[in-house]
Amino acid sequence: MSTVSLVYFSWVRERIGRGEETLELPANVVTVADLLAHLKTLGEQYEAALEHQNVIRAAINQEHVDHGEPIAGAREIALFPPMTGG
Amino acid sequence: MSTVSLVYFSWVRERIGRGEETLELPANVVTVADLLAHLKTLGEQYEAALEHQNVIRAAINQEHVDHGEPIAGAREIALFPPMTGG
Amino acid sequence: MNAPVTVRVQREDFDLAAEVASLSRGRGDIGAVVTFSGLCRDEAGVLGALELEHYPGMAEAEIERICHEAVKRFGLQATTAIHRYGKIMPGENIVLVVTASPHRQAAFDGANFIMDFLKTSAPFWKKEHRADGSTGGWVSAKDADDTARDRWSPKG
């Protein structure tokens, strides 16, 4: 088990129903994709937020990463939809 | 013969030694190229100003024209080097 | 490259003239300054306001990465980028990019590049509030923005 801080933005935040949380992750959660799959087992709100998994963007320690990125050593993992600033 | 106002700018003006003048043109001066050839017969300063005839730009009634443009009806003809504004 | 890069993420509006002045003051080597201001459109009266959410910390860091890349790529002499968050009314500013370079094309390209990457990489999200009081929902990302970004890649 490892402890990680998760932060959510935009409609990912709204659907999950919180902006941040700290979770204990099982050892078999190795990549961002594993994390998304794990979160979807935690309840309906996570399923709704992460349903279209391929559009979800992730950042580890405030840098963009692909879903294949290992999360080992991450202090903060962010999940959010495609950005619409500017 | 026809009467035309000529205006000069930048080093064309400096070499000719004046910024504007009114000239009577012989009937065989039909185009801008004819005008340049005619001016070069008027003295050394015109020869110096118009020596590299192909770089001289012309405007008739404040619109850019090619050397082949007829000058009939021109109120004002301007001669000047390539522009360097901006 | 030691070109100054200034990045701010703030709720309040910015002062275009002050930002340009602070970037170019006392310098005789700048030949071109380009500014881009992005404004909130009223969508023919339908839009009441935009609400901009951002990821504090990463928003600044990501815009700084983009600006430093632009400085390197286009040889910019200085660049400033300011992005607002919170509630923004139609006609108000959302984002400002300023670039300075000796010649004009680098300043144009640099500002254009920064905006394309800022749109697709900086962690901001827009929610619409309609003029009639209802929620318009979250703005969707546009494929056109990805296309605009991808034109800066070597393979087109």
Place this chain on the structure above:
Amino acid sequence: MNAPVTVRVQREDFDLAAEVASLSRGRGDIGAVVTFSGLCRDEAGVLGALELEHYPGMAEAEIERICHEAVKRFGLQATTAIHRYGKIMPGENIVLVVTASPHRQAAFDGANFIMDFLKTSAPFWKKEHRADGSTGGWVSAKDADDTARDRWSPKG
């Protein structure tokens, strides 16, 4: 197209913020404003001043033609162009172009287009005065400026 085109040829400096404000004030349909400011460089201390000569009347007319062409070509909502003449010191402004459009690329392209044509078609000429008091002579037109203009032609 009924987009406002404002052109001025003047000795005095301009106020960037005032020009942007006057072009966008009271409008909710503008999404992007791009400004280009061209400044007098000191050429590493060699240049004392630039003297800008222009063709009164034609200078304004030619810049207006260019701006109207840009409005039509890029669907601009408004554009302003101001060109100074007379003696201009290093660090001072020479020219300002402002463009407004619903989306960002048209504003960038419009300002870029106006500058490329203004450089090669607007009747202005620069004479250099060196910092040591000698005359540097008339600035030569650059082939690169013709090339920049020609990229806007259909045949490249």
